[in-house]
Amino acid sequence: MALLExxxxxxxxxxxxxxxxxxxxxxxxxxxxxxxxxxxxxxSGKSVTALSIARLVPTPPARYPGGEIxxxxxxxxxxxxxxxxxxxxxxxSYVFQEPSAALNPVYRVGNQIMESLKLHRPKKANKNEVIxxxxxxxxxxxxxxIRDYPHQMSGGMQQxxxxxxxxxxxxxxxxxxxPTTALDVTIQAQxxxxxxxxxxxxxxSILFITHNLGIVGEIADRLHVMYRGxxxxxxxxxxxxxxxxxPYTRALLECVPSLDKDVDRLAMIxxxxxxxxxxx
Amino acid sequence: MWVFLxxxxxxxxxxxxxxxLVTFFLMSMAPGGYLDTLSQNPQVxxxxxxxxxxxxxxxxxxxxxxxxWLKSAVRLDFGYxxxxxxxxxxxxxxxxxxxxxxxxxxxVLAWLVxxxxxxxxxxxxxxxxxxxxxxxxxxxxxxxxxxxxxxxxMFAAATKxxxxxxxxxxxxxxxDFMSPGDQFIDRVxxxxxxxxxxxxxxxxxxxxQMRSNLLDTLNAEYVTAARxxxxxxxTVIVKHAVRTAINPLLTLLGYSLARLLSGAFIVENVxxxxxxxxxxxxxxxxxxxxxxxxxxxxxxxxxxVGNFIADVLLAWSDPRIRMEGKRS
Ligand SMILES: Nc1ncnc2c1ncn2[C@@H]1O[C@H](COP(=O)(O)OP(=O)(O)OP(=O)(O)O)[C@@H](O)[C@H]1O
Ligand SMILES: [Mg+2]
Numbered sequence: 001m002a003l004l005e006x007x008x009x010x011x012x013x014x015x016x017x018x019x020x021x022x023x024x025x026x027x028x029x030x031x032x033x034x035x036x037x038x039x040x041x042x043x044s045g046k047s048v049t050a051l052s053i054a055r056l057v058p059t060p061p062a063r064y065p066g067g068e069i070x071x072x073x074x075x076x077x078x079x080x081x082x083x084x085x086x087x088x089x090x091x092x093s094y095v096f097q098e099p100s101a102a103l104n105p106v107y108r109v110g111n112q113i114m115e116s117l118k119l120h121r122p123k124k125a126n127k128n129e130v131i132x133x134x135x136x137x138x139x140x141x142x143x144x145x146i147r148d149y150p151h152q153m154s155g156g157m158q159q160x161x162x163x164x165x166x167x168x169x170x171x172x173x174x175x176x177x178x179p180t181t182a183l184d185v186t187i188q189a190q191x192x193x194x195x196x197x198x199x200x201x202x203x204x205s206i207l208f209i210t211h212n213l214g215i216v217g218e219i220a221d222r223l224h225v226m227y228r229g230x231x232x233x234x235x236x237x238x239x240x241x242x243x244x245x246x247p248y249t250r251a252l253l254e255c256v257p258s259l260d261k262d263v264d265r266l267a268m269i270x271x272x273x274x275x276x277x278x279x280x
Numbered sequence: 281m282w283v284f285l286x287x288x289x290x291x292x293x294x295x296x297x298x299x300x301l302v303t304f305f306l307m308s309m310a311p312g313g314y315l316d317t318l319s320q321n322p323q324v325x326x327x328x329x330x331x332x333x334x335x336x337x338x339x340x341x342x343x344x345x346x347x348x349w350l351k352s353a354v355r356l357d358f359g360y361x362x363x364x365x366x367x368x369x370x371x372x373x374x375x376x377x378x379x380x381x382x383x384x385x386x387x388v389l390a391w392l393v394x395x396x397x398x399x400x401x402x403x404x405x406x407x408x409x410x411x412x413x414x415x416x417x418x419x420x421x422x423x424x425x426x427x428x429x430x431x432x433x434m435f436a437a438a439t440k441x442x443x444x445x446x447x448x449x450x451x452x453x454x455x456d457f458m459s460p461g462d463q464f465i466d467r468v469x470x471x472x473x474x475x476x477x478x479x480x481x482x483x484x485x486x487x488x489q490m491r492s493n494l495l496d497t498l499n500a501e502y503v504t505a506a507r508x509x510x511x512x513x514x515t516v517i518v519k520h521a522v523r524t525a526i527n528p529l530l531t532l533l534g535y536s537l538a539r540l541l542s543g544a545f546i547v548e549n550v551x552x553x554x555x556x557x558x559x560x561x562x563x564x565x566x567x568x569x570x571x572x573x574x575x576x577x578x579x580x581x582x583x584x585v586g587n588f589i590a591d592v593l594l595a596w597s598d599p600r601i602r603m604e605g606k607r608s
Contacts, residue, residue, distance in 0.1 A: 056508055081513075089510035101501040104520055105600060106527070116509045149599040162505075169509065 001073055002029040003172055003205050004053065009067035011048055011057065022048045024229035025067070030173065035199060035206040037216045037237065039252065040226030046209045049226070050175050053207075054088045055079070072172075089120050093166035097178040099158035103150035109161045110146035113168050120169035133164040138194055156187035163194065167202070174199075175207045180215070192219065213252050217241055225249045228280075247275070284602075288591055292584040299580040300353075301346060303573045308342030310567065315362065317567070336360060336570070349570060353577075359570030363563065368574045372559070376578055378450060379548070379555035383540045383582075385475045390482035390536075395529075397483075398490025399522055402498065413487060420484030425543050428480060429550035432473040446470050448552035474551050478543050482536060489532060493525035500524070530594040537586030541579060556582075 011023035022045045030036045040046050051057045053069055055076055069076040071091055079087070096102040104112060110130050117125040127146065134142035137160040150158055159179060166174055176195065180188035196219055199206055208219055216223055216237055223240045225233040225248065232246040244250045315338060319329050333339045336359065337348050349359055358368040401410040436445040446452065450470050455463060497503060498521045506520045507513075545557030552558070556575050563571035595602045 051504075054508055056504055085510045085512065087510075088508055092508075094505065094508045096501055096505060098501060102505040104502040104506070104524065106524055106598060115506070115511065119510045149603070151600050152603070165505075165509070 002070075003032045003034075003072065004028075004030040004207075005070040006049070006053070007068050007070070009049070009052065009069060010065045011045075011052060012063045012065055013061055021229055022062075023052070026226070026229070026231050028224055028231065028234070030205050030207060032172065032205055033203050034221050035208060035219055037220035037223045038207060038209045038226055039211060039213055039216060039223060039249075041211060041248070041252075044226045045229040046226055047177055050094075050177050050207060050209055052076075053173075053175060054092045054094070055084050056088075056094075089116055089169035089171065091171055092173045092175060093169055093171035095159070095162050095166050095174065095176040095179045098182045099155060099162045100150065100182075102162055103158055105150055108147050108149055109153070113161070113165045116165050116168035129168075130164075133168055134161070136167065136198070137161070137164045138190075139164070154187075155183050156190060159183060159187075159191055160194070163191075163198070167198070170202075171204065173205045173207065175209075177209045178211070179208075181210070181212075188215075195219065211252070213241070213249075225252070284595060285592065288588060292588065295584055296577060296580055297350075300350070300573055300577045303576045304342055304346045304349070304569075307567075307569050307572055308345075318362070332362065336362070338569075345569075349573065353574075358574040361563070361568050361571045363566045363568040363571065368570050371571070372556075372574060372578060375554060375556050375559045375575075376582075378553065379541075379544055379557065380582070382471070382474055382478065382547070382553060382555060383537070383544050385471060386478035386482060386544075387536070387540055389475060390479040390486055393479075394483045394486035395490050395526075398487040399494055399517075401487070401491045402494035403517060405495065410491075414491075417484035417487050420480045421488075423480075425477060425481060425546045426550060428477045429474075429547050432477050433551060436473055444469075445473060448550075450552075450554050474547050474553050477551070478540060478547050481543060482540060485539070486529070486532075486536065489529055490525065493528050494521055497521040497525040527594065527598045530590060530597055533590035533593065534587035537590070538583055541583055541586075545579075 006026055006028045009023050009026045010021065013020045013022055024045075026045070026049055028036070028038070028049075038046050038049065048057055048062070052064075053071065053076065064077055067077075071087060074083075076084070076087070103109065110127070113130045113133060114125055117129060121129075130146055131142045134145060139145055139157060139160050145153070145157075150161070153161065163179075174195075179195070180191050183191065192215055195206065195208070198204070199219075206219070208216075210216065220237040223233075223235065223237045224231050225240065225246060227246065227248045233240055233244065233249050240249060241253070244253055315329055315333060318324055318332075319326070337345045340348075352359065356369060358372070360366075361368050361371055364371055397409075397413050401413050404410055433447055436443075436447045439445065440447070446469055450467070451463075452458075452466050452470075455466055458466060498517070500521070502524075503516060503521050506516045511519075544553075544555060545560070547553060548555045548557035549561055556579055560572060560575040560579070562568075563575060
């Protein structure tokens with residue numbers, strides 16, 4: 001049994017004229033220990049798909065007209081509040097795009113990590129465990145940092161704190177929604193390296209969301225390409241990167257800056273008006 | 281933090297100096313003075329007038345008067361009320377206290393009611409509570425205090441037999457003959473309506489603000505993150521959303537005090553509450569210079585102290601402000 005199995009998931013916002021089908025029949029599965037990438041342009045529905053896994057999209061305004069999300073065999077869409085609280089953190093943890101927004105500015109980082117420990121591993125809810133977690137994610141001098149407020153840390157350090165917080169509950173699946181997009185390029189590489197290392201050490205599954213195909217090859221076992229709420233391409237990472245089928249994937253691939261390509265000819269994804277019928 | 285406090289405290293001095301200077305200047309521009317009125321009185325001899333004039337520097341230009349007043353004011357001697365014939369300091373104490381009691385009660389009531397109501401309205405957005413409270417708040421904001429004070433007096437008069445609420449004033453005529461317990465009850469009874477009137481506008485303003493702040497923070501990513509960690513809805517809302525929604529409210533606390541104080545001036549005058557506002561008006565019409573300047577400075581002082589408390593609270597509540605300039 002797969003750890004996560006999303007089957008023909010549908011998610012809508014609004015009604016009548018304003019109806020938006022943000023997720024339109026998405027199927028996706030993740031095995032234990034596997035890293036799956038979800039790639040797609042802005043607004044294609046990656047975040048709402050990811051948030052749905054722990055039922056974090058508020059309903060209303062959202063609706064789930066169809067599909068199911070099986071997490072360890074149980075449908076998340078049918079879970080009670082109590083069951084949901086247990087899987088949030090307990091089975092799935094999240095790392096978000098903007099660490100400065102995802103950390104509460106008025107609490108010390110130690111306090112926020114402790115919150116996760118108290119909820120899921122109360123026996124380990126102590127300072128030593130917080131320090132161990134901060135060490136695990138490569139924060140120097142964790143004993144001192146524990147009393148820092150988020151605004152006293154750099155973006156890269158904040159993201160490490162977010163990762164420590166996500167790991168505190170020892171989840172089986174880590175969902176990282178564009179965890180490096182808001183960071184400097186060098187820091188991006190460090191965070192990516194950290195995630196790769198943690199994945200080996202803790203044998204977690206990872207759902208990695210990005211719109212940069214350039215980093216996919218480094219981390220992903222499998223790759224799903226999302227376009228306008230649908231999965232338009234799903235295969236092993238090498239396969240997709242070598243022989244992209246969908247025009248959107250090809251366009252995405254051409255966007256990846258690399259050393260052996262002329263930077264002047266850096267491709268652009270065509271505007272929606274300029275996209276041919278083969279896109280849909 | 282200490283540097284912040286001291287710097288903030290020193291800042292208040294020029295404000296108070298400026299306020300007193302401007303008031304003095306404006307009073308000197310107004311034609312006539314209390315002694316002109318007094319000199320119409322045939323029982324007061326011209327010699328007495330001359331003596332009083334010399335004693336209180338009233339024959340000198342306004343800036344000389346100002347500096348003389350300022351010199352004694354730093355020793356908490358605010359001059360003499362020519363109208364009441366006693367030292368301003370003795371006159372003003374009880375009045376400041378009355379205004380303080382009125383504003384403080386209104387303030388506490390407003391915040392105690394408005395903050396939970398604002399939270400409820402935001403959390404149950406679009407519900408009956410939300411809509412109902414927004415209608416009431418709209419009414420509270422749009423009825424001026426003069427009108428609601430008058431309405432309150434009419435209400436007290438109409439329900440005199442059933443509720444027995446006093447129609448204006450701060451104590452009954454028999455106050456001095458009451459036991460301490462009854463005196464307290466009498467004071468509270470007199471406070472009820474003025475406090476309600478004064479608190480109503482404030483309540484509405486704070487409630488709306490709390491509601492909109494909380495609607496913002498409920499959508500903040502750290503709230504989603506807290507929920508994603510498996511926190512209960514109550515913890516998520518109170519610990520994460522409400523806690524941060526309070527910060528911008530504290531910035532408004534200073535304005536809140538300013539509004540209360542100006543509201544108190546109106547309420548005091550309409551409802552015969554013997555506070556600073558009423559005293560200022562009386563002194564102003566009687567051209568009792570030193571009294572006017574002192575009451576205005578006192579009012580400014582209350583404001584400044586209020587703003588100072590607001591700043592301290594905000595710094596205490598928001599680490600980003602507390603640590604300003606200390607960033608590594
Ligand atoms: N609260 C909401 N109300 C209405 N529509 C929404 C809401 N949240 C998301 N959507 C819609 O769902 C679609 C998918 O949004 P989503 O945030 O999942 O995109 P994304 O792929 O994560 O994009 P990005 O790369 O910018 O993060 C968007 O078109 C958006 O308009
Ligand atoms: Mg997104």
